[in-house]
Amino acid sequence: QRLFAEFTAIREAGVACDREESIRGGICFAAAVKSPSKPVVTAISISTPATRMDAGREREIEAAVLQAAAAIAERL
DSSP: OHHHHHHHHHHHHSOEEEESSSSTTEEEEEEEEOOSSSSOSEEEEEEEEGGGOOHHHHHHHHHHHHHHHHHHHHHO
16 A cells, blocks of 8 residues: 555656665656657656755755656657
8 A cells, every 4th residue: 555655646746766775875766758649658767876865955856857857758
């Protein structure tokens, strides 16, 4: 149930975050690139050391990943 709740939160936010789930000391943000003809065409992500993150920086990166995904989608 927690996993499905997390999926719902990701769909609502448009961005997912992996906090040291795959790599110790790493954090990754990802967003889907969507097009009118398909729900998801591809995705983009950015990874960085977790030690460089604080709550404010995380919000900045999430916004930048969402903006980049939208810009790519516009060009499709």
